[in-house]
Amino acid sequence: MTEAQPRAPRKKIFVKTYGCQMNVYDSARMVDVMAPEGYVESATPDDADIILLNTCHIREKAAEKVYSELGRLRALKKEKSDRGESLLIGVAGCVAQAEGEEMRRRAPMVDLIVGPQTYHRLPEYVARLANGGPAIVETEFPADDKFESLPAPERKKTLARGATAFLTIQEGCDKFCTFCVVPYTRGSEFSRPLARIVDEARALVGAGVREITLLGQNVNAWHGEDAHGRPATLGRLVRALAEIDGLARLRYTTSHPRDMDDELIAAHADVPALMPYLHLPVQSGSDRILAAMNRRHTAEDYLRLIDRIRAARPDIALSSDFIVGFPGESESDFEATLSLVRAVGYAQAYSFKYSARPGTPAASEEDQLSDEVKSERLQRLQALLGEQQLAFNASCAGRIMPVLFDRRGREETQLVGRSPYLQSVHIENAPAHLFGKLVDVEIEEGYRNSLRGHLRAHETVPA
Numbered sequence: 276m277t278e279a280q281p282r283a284p285r286k287k288i289f290v291k292t293y294g295c296q297m298n299v300y301d302s303a304r305m306v307d308v309m310a311p312e313g314y315v316e317s318a319t320p321d322d323a324d325i326i327l328l329n330t331c332h333i334r335e336k337a338a339e340k341v342y343s344e345l346g347r348l349r350a351l352k353k354e355k356s357d358r359g360e361s362l363l364i365g366v367a368g369c370v371a372q373a374e375g376e377e378m379r380r381r382a383p384m385v386d387l388i389v390g391p392q393t394y395h396r397l398p399e400y401v402a403r404l405a406n407g408g409p410a411i412v413e414t415e416f417p418a419d420d421k422f423e424s425l426p427a428p429e430r431k432k433t434l435a436r437g438a439t440a441f442l443t444i445q446e447g448c449d450k451f452c453t454f455c456v457v458p459y460t461r462g463s464e465f466s467r468p469l470a471r472i473v474d475e476a477r478a479l480v481g482a483g484v485r486e487i488t489l490l491g492q493n494v495n496a497w498h499g500e501d502a503h504g505r506p507a508t509l510g511r512l513v514r515a516l517a518e519i520d521g522l523a524r525l526r527y528t529t530s531h532p533r534d535m536d537d538e539l540i541a542a543h544a545d546v547p548a549l550m551p552y553l554h555l556p557v558q559s560g561s562d563r564i565l566a567a568m569n570r571r572h573t574a575e576d577y578l579r580l581i582d583r584i585r586a587a588r589p590d591i592a593l594s595s596d597f598i599v600g601f602p603g604e605s606e607s608d609f610e611a612t613l614s615l616v617r618a619v620g621y622a623q624a625y626s627f628k629y630s631a632r633p634g635t636p637a638a639s640e641e642d643q644l645s646d647e648v649k650s651e652r653l654q655r656l657q658a659l660l661g662e663q664q665l666a667f668n669a670s671c672a673g674r675i676m677p678v679l680f681d682r683r684g685r686e687e688t689q690l691v692g693r694s695p696y697l698q699s700v701h702i703e704n705a706p707a708h709l710f711g712k713l714v715d716v717e718i719e720e721g722y723r724n725s726l727r728g729h730l731r732a733h734e735t736v737p738a
Contacts, residue, residue: 288314289323291344294331296528297490298368300441302329305367305394307428312398320351325363325401327387330370332456332632341370345382352384363387363404367394369460373634375414383410390414391446391461395425422467430482438711439681439693440484444472444499444512445491450531452558453569453636454598454629457492466499469507469515476516485713486524486679486693487516494527495534510538517548523713524679526697528554529596532572532580544587551588552622552697555580556596560615561608564601568637574615581619592622592667592696599656600629600649602640609652616659622667622696624660628653661723668698668721675731676700678716680709692716699725 288309292302305327306316317323326348330341348364355362365387366378372390374381379388386404389397393413400411422443447462448455476487489512491497498506509527516525525548532555542549555577559565562573584591597612616624628649631638671694678700680692690705692714700716709730716728 285315286313286324287317287322288325288327289317289320290327290329291320292329293337293340293368293370294333296441296488297443297446297492298329298331300443300490301368301391301394302327303428303436303441304425305329305397307426308395308397309401310429311426312401320348324361325365326351327365327367330366330368332369332373332460336630338370338374341366342381345385349382349384363401365389365400367391369456372414372460373456375412379410379412386410388412388414395422422471428478428482430478437681438484438679439486439488440479441488441490442472442476442479443467443490445494445497448493449496450493450533450571451569453567454601454632456632456635459634461492464493464496466497466506468500469512470502472499472512473515473519476522477519480519480521483711485522485711486526486681487522489513489516489525489527491527492529493531493534495530495536495539508536508538510536510540510542513539513542513546513549517546522548524695525549526552530555532557532570532577535580535584540584540587543584543591550695550697551591552594552695553584553591554594554596555584557615558596558598559601559604559608560612561604562611564604564608567603568598568601574611578615578618593619594623594697595619595621595625597624597626597656597660598629599626599653600644602629602637602644603642604629604644604652609656613656613659616656616663620667621660621663623664626653626656626660665721665723667696668723668726671696671698671718671721671726674718675715676718676728677713678702678728679713680705680711683710694726701725701727702729705730 288306290302290305292298320326328341328344331337352362352364363386364384366385367389368391371378371388375388378385387400389400390413403411445464445466447464448457449464451458479487495509497509497512501507513525516522557577558568558570560574565573581593676694678692678694680690682691684691684701688704690702690709692700694700702716715731717731718726718728720727
């Protein structure tokens with residue numbers, strides 16, 4: 276008998292994710308696409324053979340944060356080189372798409388710069404670099420569908436990622452809000468076919484996923500083809516997914532008010548698996564500012580839409596996005612935003628100071644506001660939104676809610692899950708077998724950012 280040869284060590288890939296849930300999905304798929312090439316995911320960059328930064332361009336100073344991280348990685352790459360080891364560094368996502376060759380100039384140690392539409396070609400790019408090829412900058416919008424090229428997620432990896440999962444169904448945006456870079460970094464709207472989405476969802480559920488969040492830059496504009504080649508709607512897709520045995524919960528984000536149609540609103544009334552929580556960004560309560568943002572709706576349009584949604588699902592909890600200090604925003608414009616917030620009553624919301632994105636129309640406006648004004652207004656808005664969020668969470672005390680436990684708490688005996696309204700729910704002395712289960716919890720107290728409760732029973736809620 277010949278002596279067994281020692282197995283070669285597995286190559287490792289580390290992906291750092293910035294920003295939105297779509298990047299979380301993309302990062303997981305980057306790991307999946309490299310698995311057939313012999314790569315396993317690393318929990319730390321220190322022992323990785325490939326480091327990828329999957330970037331987001333939405334937040335303030337997003338590009339500078341990436342360059343700062345690259346400065347730290349430059350030192351790691353040199354250390355490895357001094358030991359005779361190699362390290363490939365890549366930047367993916369929206370900052371890569373926006374910066375392109377400028378990133379190569381500012382950070383020449385980067386080997387690979389790839390936009391969000393071409394990461395399915397990572398094995399090809401890595402092979403070219405391994406064979407001594409020059410650094411790669413790939414930021415074109417390809418004609419092929421990247422989703423068709425991605426391998427199916429491995430069951431073992433899906434299990435390890437937990438009972439909740441993201442599933443991208445739509446990318447890009449055709450709205451061209453004047454503050455937003457998405458049409459330039461993600462391209463025009465693209466919707467995946469209905470059958471492909473259902474197949475991926477079914478595979479996720481088969482691996483133990485109980486809750487799926489459908490993702491898109493403009494998710495309710497999804498219009499993927501059905502089996503007959505005709506465009507479907509998100510409401511129809513929700514109904515198709517809800518028929519998957521074992522799928523307990525569905526969510527979707529992020530939506531645009533212009534694409535909230537009757538069929539989707541009806542799904543909120545008719546489909547128990549569709550959770551009573553809706554993130555519906557409005558950005559401002561001022562019609563003048565909404566027009567300057569090219570949002571294509573008025574404050575009154577938005578309020579009427581909220582009334583229709585609440586008529587269909589009275590217990591729905593609402594979330595939104597707000598931009599404070601948009602160019603030309605007056606005090607009366609800002610007061611209109613506060614008035615809209617009071618009229619709606621949000622369970623949660625995200626609010627930010629306006630920051631110019633190079634290349635967007637709003638960035639070239641002359642009447643930019645001072646940071647002092649923006650900061651003061653943001654503080655007032657967040658105080659009001661914080662009051663509403665605390666009031667909503669406090670109103671949950673005494674209620675019994677089904678909670679899907681999907682992560683460990685800070686303490687060893689603590690489990691944390693999500694309520695139907697996406698609140699974090701903490702329980703103490705939780706049996707370990709409840710991890711990944713849907714369980715009835717009696718809420719004891721609501722805080723600003725979470726709920727505390729105790730188990731009513733150990734029986735799981737039927738799917």
